[in-house]
Amino acid sequence: MLATVALTAALLMPFAAAQEAPARIRGTIERVDGGAYHVTSREGTRLVLRLAPGASVTAIKPAGRADIKAGSYIGVTGMPMANGNQRAVEIHVFPESMRGAGEGFRAWDLQPESTMTNASVEATVASTDGQVLTLKYKGGEKLILVPDGIPIVTFAPASTSDLKPGAQIFVAGAHKLPDGMLEAARISVGIGVAPPM
Numbered sequence: 092m093l094a095t096v097a098l099t100a101a102l103l104m105p106f107a108a109a110q111e112a113p114a115r116i117r118g119t120i121e122r123v124d125g126g127a128y129h130v131t132s133r134e135g136t137r138l139v140l141r142l143a144p145g146a147s148v149t150a151i152k153p154a155g156r157a158d159i160k161a162g163s164y165i166g167v168t169g170m171p172m173a174n175g176n177q178r179a180v181e182i183h184v185f186p187e188s189m190r191g192a193g194e195g196f197r198a199w200d201l202q203p204e205s206t207m208t209n210a211s212v213e214a215t216v217a218s219t220d221g222q223v224l225t226l227k228y229k230g231g232e233k234l235i236l237v238p239d240g241i242p243i244v245t246f247a248p249a250s251t252s253d254l255k256p257g258a259q260i261f262v263a264g265a266h267k268l269p270d271g272m273l274e275a276a277r278i279s280v281g282i283g284v285a286p287p288m
Contacts, residue, residue, distance in 0.1 A: 113264030114273065115200060116140065117286070120258045127272070128254060140265060142251070143276045150249035150282040151261070154184050156222065156237075158245060159212060164190040166209045167226065167235050168201050168288065176234040177206060179224075181287035184245040185209075194228045201288065208233050242287040246279070253280045261286035 118132040128140045142148075159165060164185045169177030180201065185192060192209060199207035210228035217223075222237040254260070259281040265273040279286050 113266055114262075116260065116262040116265055116273070116275075117288070118260060120254060120256055120260060122256055123254065128260075130260065138273055139271070140262070140273045140275060140278075142278065143274050146275060147277050148249045148251055148253065149277065149279045150247040150253060151183070151244050151279050151284060151286040151288075152247050152282050153284045154243045154245040156243065158184045158243065159215065159222075159224070159237075161212055161214060163212045164192075164210070165212060165226070166193065166207060166288075167224075167233075168199055169206050169208060169233075169235060170202075170204060171206065172236065176236060177208065179235050179237045179241055180205060181242040181244070182237065183288065184243065186246055189246065196228065196231055196233060208235065242284065244284055244287060247282070249280055249282065253282065254278070259285045261288050 116130065116132060116138065118130040118138065120128050121131055122129045126141050130138045130140050132138055159182065166183045166185065167177070168180045170180055172178050194209050196206060196208045199205045208226055208228070210226035210233065213225040213227045213232070215222055215224050220236055221239055224235040224237060226233045226235055261279045262275045263277065265275045268274055
């Protein structure tokens with residue numbers, strides 16, 4: 092019987108871990124009630140979010156191609172191309188204080204098959220289809236085609252006063268609390284632009 096209990100617990104552990112995995116939130120604040128932020132996600136789900144003690148609030152602001160140069164540390168949401176390279180969907184330019192954040196290449200959930208590459212710009216070259224970036228990270232390198240007109244943003248300090256009805260937000264990892272509310276240690280809010288991540 093003990094063996095059966097142990098096996099059942101072992102089988103349920105991945106299920107429990109999946110339920111408790113941090114959730115990404117992309118949405119709009121509908122109202123603020125004390126310390127609770129009522130949010131409608133991009134999927135139309137209504138959520139209640141609160142900030143963890145000491146949580147950081149970051150502004151997402153417009154940037155441009157001139158902010159992407161050799162040595163910059165950036166994040167690129169991309170889509171795979173037939174030649175094995177990536178086509179950028181959006182780019183965020185990290186301030187120097189965030190160099191190394193999330194470094195690497197991985198799957199991303201902005202849209203089906205999208206990826207995220209956080210890396211340093213090794214080189215930038217103009218092409219007939221747009222700018223081509225060579226990005227280098229620990230253990231790898233990616234060539235990224237940057238077409239004209241994609242969102243390019245950067246980060247700046249913000250405060251809870253920026254978290255007001257109508258504000259569009261992005262949370263990389265929110266944890267579900269026993270009462271069903273979500274809690275975030277970091278939240279980004281669009282200032283002059285919707286967070287494109």
